[in-house]
Amino acid sequence: MNPSGRARALRKKPTWAEKKLWRILRDRRFSGYKFRRQHPFGGYFLDFYCAEAKLVLETDGFMHGHPDRQKYDQARDEFLQAHGIRVKRIWNWQLRRELEWIRLQIWMALQERAPHPGNVKPARPVTSRMLIPDRPRALSNAPHP
Numbered sequence: 001m002n003p004s005g006r007a008r009a010l011r012k013k014p015t016w017a018e019k020k021l022w023r024i025l026r027d028r029r030f031s032g033y034k035f036r037r038q039h040p041f042g043g044y045f046l047d048f049y050c051a052e053a054k055l056v057l058e059t060d061g062f063m064h065g066h067p068d069r070q071k072y073d074q075a076r077d078e079f080l081q082a083h084g085i086r087v088k089r090i091w092n093w094q095l096r097r098e099l100e101w102i103r104l105q106i107w108m109a110l111q112e113r114a115p116h117p118g119n120v121k122p123a124r125p126v127t128s129r130m131l132i133p134d135r136p137r138a139l140s141n142a143p144h145p
Contacts, residue, residue, distance in 0.1 A: 003040035010038040010045055017059040017092040018047060024103065025057075031119045033110050042083070044076055053114035054085045057106065061092045086113065 001009070014022065018037070025035040025048055035057075039049040048057040060073075077087045088109050094102055111119060 003045075007038040007040050007045055015059065015061070015092075017061070017090075017095050020095050020099075021048060021057065021059060021090070030103075031107060031110065032116055033114075041085075042079060044079070046080075049085075050110065050114075053110050055109055055113055056080060056085055056087045058087060058089045059092055059095070060089050 014037075022037060024030055025033075028034050033050050033052060035048045035050050036046075037048060039046045041049070046056045047059055049055070050057075073089075080087055086109070088106070090102055107119075110116075
């Protein structure tokens with residue numbers, strides 16, 4: 001199968017994580033950046049590729065934690081980096097639990113590589129409560145407002 005036919009087949013059967021991320025990225029919905037789904041590049045298929053920012057967003061499930069898959073992913077990432085393309089990996093569980101944090105991380109990566117004038121950072125910082133809590137936890141014996 002030729003690369004464009006394989007890319008088309010991959011687009012027709014996306015994972016739940018790819019569907020969720022594509023709803024955010026499609027039609028220049030994400031701060032005006034254009035993304036392509038399952039873009040063929042040098043023998044690889046890039047989940048979501050923004051040519052303007054030379055940024056790839058990859059959705060990764062549990063199989064990407066396997067040592068053999070990690071070696072493959074590392075070789076792929078090195079190939080893409082040699083062509084000036086940055087890879088941002090997003091774990092599927094993060095799309096379920098930390099969507100706003102993921103959106104902020106994508107926005108910051110895009111702004112770093114290809115800033116759009118007029119795009120402003122969200123007023124309230126959205127962080128991952130697991131990694132960087134933005135407010136202290138409430139005391140367990142404190143009265144509920």
